[in-house]
Each structure stands twice: as C-alpha cells, then as structure tokens.
Amino acid sequence: MENNPRKAAGRPRSEEAREAILLAALAILVREGYENLSIEGVAREAGTGKSTIYRWWGGRGDLAVDAFFATIDETPDLPETGSAEEDFRTQINGMARDLRGPPGRAFAALLMGGRESPTVSAAVRKRWLDPRRDWARMRMARAAEAGELLPGVEPRAALALLYSPLYSPLLFGNTIPPAQDLSACFDLAARTIFRREKA
Amino acid sequence: MENNPRKAAGRPRSEEAREAILLAALAILVREGYENLSIEGVAREAGTGKSTIYRWWGGRGDLAVDAFFATIDETPDLPETGSAEEDFRTQINGMARDLRGPPGRAFAALLMGGRESPTVSAAVRKRWLDPRRDWARMRMARAAEAGELLPGVEPRAALALLYSPLYSPLLFGNTIPPAQDLSACFDLAARTIFRREKA
Amino acid sequence: MENNPRKAAGRPRSEEAREAILLAALAILVREGYENLSIEGVAREAGTGKSTIYRWWGGRGDLAVDAFFATIDETPDLPETGSAEEDFRTQINGMARDLRGPPGRAFAALLMGGRESPTVSAAVRKRWLDPRRDWARMRMARAAEAGELLPGVEPRAALALLYSPLYSPLLFGNTIPPAQDLSACFDLAARTIFRREKA
Amino acid sequence: MENNPRKAAGRPRSEEAREAILLAALAILVREGYENLSIEGVAREAGTGKSTIYRWWGGRGDLAVDAFFATIDETPDLPETGSAEEDFRTQINGMARDLRGPPGRAFAALLMGGRESPTVSAAVRKRWLDPRRDWARMRMARAAEAGELLPGVEPRAALALLYSPLYSPLLFGNTIPPAQDLSACFDLAARTIFRREKA
C-alpha cells in the first residue's frame, strides 16, 4: 500500500524499454566486455533512444550493475542446517554456480567497472558483497557460540580464508575456479577452522 | 660476421622519450586511474608525439604494463631459510609491500586492463604471476620433500589458500589488506598446511 | 436547427493557456531571437504542456507568426488625404514605427522563419504584405487617375522604389532605418514619381 | 614572399577535405536551406569527420559563409566608364546575376544565418556589403565631383534608393527580382539622381 507523491503524472515508464535495455546491456557485457559497453551500443541493440537510458541510469556503470543483478536472485534464502561447515560450503558453491559462465564474465566486468566509478563499486558492495558477508558473519558468530570453531580462530580471518579462493582467480584469469579446486581449498581451510566430530 | 642485425641504421631510439612516457603514464595511472589513461594525455604530459608512443607500445594496456613494472623489482631474489612457512610469509609480505599504496592502484588498474586486451593479461601473467608462482610451486615441492607439510595437503590448494587473501580484496576495495589482517589469514592457513615442530 | 457545428463537446479551449503561450513566445522571440525559440522553452515559460502547443499550432513558425501579429494592429485604417505622396509617407512611417524596436526584431525573425517553412512565409504574406500592398496598389492607381504621377512612371516600379528602403536594411543589420534616413529616401523617390504643384 | 612562423609543423591541411566540405555545405545550403544545414550532414556528405570541420570553422554559420563566397568572385574588378549611371547599372546587374539562381538561395540563407550569429552577419558585411558599398560610395563621390548628380541629391539616400530594390524581395520571396523589373526601378531612381545630357 504505497502512496507515492500522489500519482505520478505523465506517461508511465515503458517496461518494455527497460527490459530491452537491460537485456541488451547484459548481452554486450558478456559478449564484448565492460570496455566495449557503450550507451550508444546498448541503445542501438535495444532499439531505444539514448535519452531513455540516461533518464533512468547515470551511466554505463549503473547500467551494468542493474543488468548483472537482473540475472541474479539478489536475496537468496540461505539454508541453515546444524553444521556451519556444511552451510558455508553450500553458500560458496552456490555463489560459484551463480558466477560461473556468462554471468561470471559480467560480474568480472562489473568489478572492473568499480574502479572507474565509485557508484558502481558501492553498488556491488551493497547488492552483492554486503548481504552475503552479513549472512556469513552471522553464521560464523552462531558457529562460535555453538562451539563449532577450533580454538584461536578469528572469525574475520576465517571468512577471508574461506571466500578468497573463490574470487581471486577473477583477477588473473577472468574465471571462477572449477568445483573440484574450490572444494579442495574449502576442505583445507575448513580443517583449520571448524571442529570436527570425532569419528 | 656482423654481430647485430646489421647495426640499426637511422636515428637511435630516444631513451629520454621512453622514460618521459613511462613516467607520465605511471603518474596518470596513479593520479587518475586506468580509465583516464589516454595516449593523448600521456603524450601531452610527456611532451612527446603520439606516434612515438604507438611506435613502441601497442596501446594503453601495454603502456600501463611497462609503467607499472618500472616501479617493481621484477625478479627479486627470494631468500630461502630452512622453514617453508617463513619463506612463504616473507614472500607474501614482500608482495603486499610492493602492491600497497599507489603501485597497488596501478596494479589493480593493470588487472582491469587485462580484460580489455589479451596482450595485457598475458603480460601480467608472464611478468608478475608466473615468476612468483613458479617460485612458490618449487618451494612447496621442496617443503613436501622435506616433510614440512601436514599429511593430505594438496600443494595446489595450499598455494591458493595462502595467496588468495592477498589478492581478492583488490576486486572489491581496490586495496591490499593491512599487514595485520594478512598475518592472521596466513597464520590460520599455515596451521592446516605446515607441520609445526612440537615444542 | 443547431446554430453551431453541434456545440463542441468536451472541455473548451483554455483562453488562458493560449495567451500564456503567445506571450511567452513573443518574449522569447524578442529576448533570444528566433533561433532560440523552442517549443519546449515556450511550454516551460508559459507553464503549459507541449501538446497544447502542438494541438493549436503547427510548429514554432506558426507560433512566431501569431505571437508577432498579436502585437500589431492587423488592419489599420489608412487615412486618405488628397495627396498620394502624403498618404504614402504616412503609411511608410507608420510601418516603420510598427517595426522599429523589439517588434522589428521579431519581424525579422519571422521573415527568417519563412525560409524554413512555406506556411510561415505564406502567413507573413497574407497577414502583413498583402493588405499593405493592396492598399498601396489601390492608392497608386487612384493617384494615376488623378494625374498625380509624373509621365512614364510605372506603378509597380514606383511602389518598389518607395517601399524597398524600408525593408532592405533588415537583411543586413536587423534594424529598420531611422526616420531621418527614411525620409531622405522617400523624398528622393517621390521627386521622380509624383507631380508636384508649381509654386 | 610570406614568412610564416617558421614553417607550420605537423601534417599539412588537406585541400581535398576543405573542398569537399565547402562543396557539400553549398549543396546542402542550396538544396535544403540554412535551417537544415547541419555539421553532421556536411561531414556525412563530404565524407569527412566532424572534427575536421570544427577544426577549421566555428560552426555552421562560418561554414555557410565560406561555402557561399567560394562561388563568388569576391573582389570583382569594377569597370569605370565615363558615366556614373552606366557604372551603377552595370554593378547592380552584375550583383543580380551573381545572386540569381542557386547562389541566391545560398545568399538568402546566409543572411538568415546572420540573425543567429553575429559572426555571420559581420562576415557578410565584411565580405559582401562593404566592398560593394565602398566602391559605390567612391563612385558616387566622383560623380558628384564631376557634376553628374542632380542638385539636392544626398549620396547616402541615393545609394539606398538604387540598391534596395535589389535586396528587399529576398525578405518575402526568397528571390532576386527579374532583370526587367530591376531595370524599371533603376531607371526610375536614376531619373531623380543623375543629370542627363540634353539631347
């Protein structure tokens, strides 16, 4: 029951145009990379005018952010089993799945865009990093409470150790590591973080 | 029996111009970021003609690579003590020192440039990643031989675990983590990788 | 037996809007020239919607025409004394008065608009030129009948000679000549056109 | 024997491009009028880049001026016979010939452009009006000296009377009057200006 400033006069925004623009932007992002994502190109491919893009987005950075997140379930329900280790493994694998393939290229492009515009990096932090990190911190705190952590484990360092192997290859290779490698890293890290039940 | 390919007729390359260009490129890179590094800007700032740049470099990517590596000792002699753990810690801290501050921003910019041009990412791999990774693999193999590793540690995963926390923050924050955080991560990782002497 | 074509259903045209639009258009015309007369600008300044303008006028040309003629008495009663020379002098001075100053600039702008749209030039001819020319032709014919013309004077050429000096400076200087200059020209022309009574 | 500031470094201006641009501009000016003369259109038609146009001309006004004057002999040698009346008739007919047809449309367009930009109207004055007016004033002064003028003729008014009928129709009809009409006007005006030899 939202009561906007009365009603919003004038012709309503075209949902068609909005979608065409986001689709075109995503396609170009994946196909040609952030460097070659131009507003004119998007307008051409989407069959819209440039001004329609500038009316709703601030520039190619904003556009790239929205285009990427249109492909992503922004607030996935994260399961919570009894085991913190299992929960983290599930989340990390899920993120890897989200980012692998074309969306991964878009994501890498997006991070790149972050250097060009603080808006973009803020948006990425706010819409990707923060929710996932918040969840992770909370889960880690609960694990500590439940005595699931080994003694002397600092939560912040533990999180860095668990997540970094997922992201860092983007810097050099543009790709998310394969599931097997990721698992090996996770297992190794988990060994030094989580208390395991004695067999 | 001519020693060189003849002797290179004509006016020799101007060392002055080369240095002015690299300096200008680095300055712009650090001051304004990769996005705003333009060939025209470099030529203007260096007081050279554009063609001199295009003669020796393929584009702004190539130029950025050279400008960055001009600030870095490309093949540092890595010490080797008896302890693998100490050696890795030394190397990682050294890399962090190299990348922290302005050069770090240049490095991030460089990695970004990698998406735009395969030449750049190849150069980064060849001049940064490969030598460091080669050393690390070798050192890790020697550690395994010497029985310094805990049982069940896969070298590849171990390396990923050790190095990722250094790089991944570049993706989101444009910075290298502070020494303290890095140490905490390293210690945590080391605990699951290296066999420690019993007290 | 309905008196009007039906009665015109629906909301009646807003006289307020019409006037606001014409006023705004005239103001912009005088203040910023025809070049900078934009429909959007008029709508903004008049506080109306663009479509209201497009509904009633064909474009900025039409609008300029109406705005200009709103400042002019379109069919002034022309006096007729016994002397053709005096009557012409009176009319020409009257026209000069109408066109001098801001309205003159608007008029020049209007003529300029004529090149862009045949509608405009037709309107200018119909609402400015034709009534004045018709009067002049009639007066000249009557003068011929009354024997006021010198022998060998072709009416068409005589009219051109009398009126041209009023208009032609608009082309180069954007202004109507001062009264004194105009008088000198008129006197000179009159000498070769009108028979003067012997003293 | 001009000694420029040494030599003019850099690639020399392309004469080809200059000509293609002027030709295209003139063609558009004549074909579509000043209103529809756009820099982009000229660049498209001339096969050049926009920047080449902006490098050498300040805008469409400047361009139109140059395009028009490229078709006109800017400083025609004016004959001088013994008779001032004949000389003026020759000059006026020559101007009419210059302006009739396509160049006339371009000229009208140009005058229109004068309202939009003071640069243009200054250029038109400087390159068209002034030389012709200067010549006319001088010739008129010489005629006065030689006693060719009727008594009481003010040179300024006489010039206005002679030249106005040529220009003023441009305002309403876009065309230069036909030779016959022009002659009639000229004869009528001449009768009140020049002393004629007794038969």
Next chain:
DNA sequence: GACTAAACGAGACGGTACGTCATGTCTTGGG
C-alpha cells in the same frame, strides 16, 4: 662531408562515443 635511414615533435585526418537538448508523438490521470 654528403648520403641514408630511422626516430622524433607536431598535428591533421576519418572515426566513435560521449552526455545534452529539442523535436514531434504517445500515453497517462484529472478537469
């Protein structure tokens, strides 16, 4: 000491994209 040849600065060239603005059309809700 002239000749050859490449690198140099300068800067013009045809392009592409930028972000802004006005066009004329349309689609709402409300009077």
Next chain:
DNA sequence: CCCAAGACATGACGTACCGTCTCGTTTAGTC
C-alpha cells in the same frame, strides 16, 4: 474533449580520444 505532465524514438550538438597519416627536423652510421 482539453489540459499538465512527462516518457518515448530520433537526431544534431560540440568535445575528447582513437589509431593512422604526413610533414619537416634531428641524429646517428655509412660511403
């Protein structure tokens, strides 16, 4: 049916760089 508001596709604006090109100049080695 009119009106205001304002979104829409279109297209020109003037700017900034792109990467290529064409100059005249400079700086070596080679004859």
